[in-house]
Amino acid sequence: MKLYGSTTSPYVRRIRVLLSQTPHDFVSLNIYEGEDRETLASKTPVLRVPCLEDDGHLIFDSRVIHNYLTEKFQYAALSWEQENQLTTIDAVNDSLVILFQMKQSGIEADRDAMIVRNQRERIDASLRALNQQVEDGYFDSWHYPSICLYTLIDWIEFRQLHSLKEMDALKSFRERHTDRIELTATDPRK
Ligand SMILES: N[C@@H](CCC(=O)N[C@@H](CS)C(=O)NCC(=O)O)C(=O)O
Structure with a gap:
């Protein structure tokens, strides 16, 4: 499981905290410039972080990533x-x-x-x-x-x-x- 993000984004940080007990690679990007932006663009046309790569899936948006992880790890559903x-x-x-x-x-x-x-x-x-x-x-x-x-x-x-x-x-x-x-x-x- 690979999480693409930046260290300052509050949206990325919520997923990093959620995954704190789960083995994963965190790929820290400078999302606005250079090669890192190209990496981001190759993963998501939305050009926002976080983006999660897992099991052949690329999942954009922290909310959808949370839904994906909830299904995968059977976290408690939100009310x-x-x-x-x-x-x-x-x-x-x-x-x-x-x-x-x-x-x-x-x-x-x-x-x-x-x-x-x-x-x-x-x-x-x-x-x-x-x-x-x-x-x-x-x-x-x-x-x-x-x-x-x-x-x-x-x-x-x-x-x-x-x-x-x-x-x-x-x-x-x-x-x-x-x-x-x-x-x-x-x-x-x-
Ligand atoms: N709804 C998105 C929002 C993500 C978002 O806005 N991320 C910011 C970083 S804090 C970003 O990537 N901004 C890039 C841009 O707006 O071009 C989510 O929950 O993942």
């Missing part, structure tokens, strides 16, 4: 509530990727521009919902949605993408898990 939690986590992740890429591209994020306003509204509403769900105990166990929430919050802190003001439950959720070995082993700061 519909947990599917919604993943959608909420992915919504924040996707919107922050858009704003981050705008910044990296030197595009001024005009707060009043529709594309920026839409991302910010989605990020704030979704983070508030996730903060409430943590308070309500939905992330008390270390399951796949918790892994995805952790890698999102830790990436936000790492890249300083949001102040997380009034999101104390999210901040303490991160602090509670930060010493887990599979998280220190995949820390993007290293």
